[in-house]
């Protein structure tokens with residue numbers, strides 16, 4: 001293959017790509033013009049729909065241009081079919097586009113017509129002679145990679161005067177060898193057949209995608225989200241797609257993929273951010289996390305939500321027509337039980353005054369009182385400030401953060417935890433909640449493990465009924481106006497809302513929590529309580545769940561499996577399995593797999609296909625030697641040899657120490673500004689650093705060109721599932737891996 005030939009082919013593709021961008025600009029300008037003219041029409045009938053669609057294409061393309069200029073092109077694939085099928089080339093891109101005659105210029109990668117691009121193989125070419133991947137930098141085509149799928153078809157095409165040279169080493173290998181930066185990239189150009197099947201699976205029930213490390217589970221799941229939005233945009237955009245991943249760092253790592261595919265209507269949430277308006281970023285220590293994640297906590301929260309509010313009045317006395325009426329403990333207890341039996345606590349707010357009045361009216365025996373009648377009695381009581389204050393103090397509207405803070409009192413905790421959690425467990429829990437302050441926003445005060453507990457409380461309490469706007473600030477309004485309560489828009493309202501009303505992320509009502517699709521990444525790590533939390537968001541949803549049990553950091557798999565089954569409520573599960581590791585070099589993965597087998601993890605071992613000739617290094621600090629010097633040497637060596645990111649993975653207890661090391665090494669001053677920031681606080685590593693310090697758990701789902709593992713033994717011993725965590729750590733590097741023991 002001559003350079004001249006390559007240049008000629010690249011130039012030919014460039015001409016086509018230029019045409020696409022020109023067309024896109026024209027379509028965008030026209031869409032904008034139309035949108036300007038008929039903004040209100042966009043919500044009506046057919047014409048409006050067209051405006052919306054064109055505007056969407058335009059928006060998508062604009063985002064692609066902004067976000068991906070440096071990396072990925074709009075047009076990435078070309079198919080040349082057999083003479084009898086179609087002598088014209090077909091191009092595949094991130095979005096679909098038509099020319100002025102409404103003929104297809106570019107096929108959306110998700111369209112049925114593009115499926116063959118991913119599914120054709122040499123064994124089953126499906127009419128494809130040559131598959132070509134275009135490599136681009138922004139709008140420039142910089143290379144092409146071809147695959148010949150049907151040599152007979154090629155001869156026939158050439159005989160008919162079509163020239164179809166085969167160029168390049170194969171797109172996949174070129175793609176896999178690229179340096180890694182701090183964000184995940186889309187794989188649209190090189191999706192493999194087994195991945196494509198999972199991406200395009202029908203959107204019913206649950207699609208469960210399993211596979212070992214680096215098999216593309218995450219990236220496949222994200223492409224699936226884009227695929228679903230493409231196939232049923234009205235449903236998924238209106239109902240919402242929720243993507244849940246393990247950590248904030250991970251969410252930042254994947255956040256570019258969907259926009260680069262032109263999709264923005266997706267809520268990306270870390271496990272600490274599933275509940276609206278709450279963003280927890282800190283983990284509890286493993287022993288505490290294990291308690292807070294366990295299914296028993298559901299009962300603890302249920303009991304908590306039924307307790308009398310600490311400090312609330314416990315008695316009410318009043319004289320009425322010469323009689324003393326008393327609401328004492330016993331009578332209040334009866335009213336309480338009656339109200340609790342009728343449903344969620346906050347939902348009873350409109351009923352409490354009448355329930356209390358009933359109880360008091362029963363005490364009215366005297367003739368003077370009786371003859372005035374119940375109505376008069378009600379009127380008079382309801383106009384007494386002391387009665388209203390009592391009623392509202394005794395049964396106040398409650399929000400989950402306030403109720404969670406009740407648990408900071410060890411005596412309260414002991415009472416509700418009786419028979420459920422041991423005194424030692426109570427002590428551990430109370431310690432983590434001791435400083436909770438109801439007067440400050442709860443988000444920054446709680447851990448990732450507290451978030452499902454908070455959610456549990458929200459559902460046990462129910463929403464405080466909403467009143468009309470002018471009464472919002474007056475809690476008294478809750479008591480009297482039992483009838484005209486305005487509920488917030490519910491999930492089903494949203495589902496059937498007139499089209500054209502854009503979907504907005506739910507606010508904070510539990511009725512707004514439902515989504516049309518829920519996608520869970522790293523599902524093996526969800527605790528039973530987390531499954532309950534995400535389950536509530538997907539009652540009427542279809543699901544995509546991806547995970548690898550061998551990477552699990554939850555110690556009681558059976559309990560988690562039960563919670564998962566409950567969350568999925570007998571929805572039908574379609575299972576897909578991915579079998580090739582695209583991340584690690586074969587050498588690195590062989591090392592990690594040997595570790596998994598040695599320590600008895602029941603690992604799903606994929607094939608790693610890319611050889612680099614670089615074996616992992618195991619460095620031992622000599623007796624009396626300095627671990628910092630040895631680590632620094634290892635990091636320097638790796639950073640000098642790879643052009644992308646480097647992760648230094650350490651036991652949780654050593655994170656600040658190693659951050660201090662890194663911050664003090666002048667050769668990394670430019671590469672690791674985040675380490676400096678972390679030295680005196682617990683801030684997350686900044687998004688753009690080339691060299692970062694992470695704990696084992698932090699590395700979940702991420703990847704780096706090079707990894708240095710500091711004291712692997714300690715990572716292993718750090719928690720009950722330390723071996724699985726270390727296995728995860730060993731499977732994060734694409735090029736070079738060094739352990740420092």
Ligand SMILES: Nc1ncnc2c1ncn2[C@@H]1O[C@H](COP(=O)(O)OP(=O)(O)OP(=O)(O)O)[C@@H](O)[C@H]1O
Pocket residue numbers: 172175176185186187190191192195211212213214215216217218219220548551582583700701702703731
């Ligand atoms: N078809 C593909 N073409 C190019 N790159 C791919 C392909 N499939 C996966 N990759 C790359 O392989 C790497 C691993 O993918 P991903 O993180 O999705 O795997 P995973 O199965 O979720 O891994 P883990 O379980 O170890 O976190 C990523 O860099 C991804 O871009």
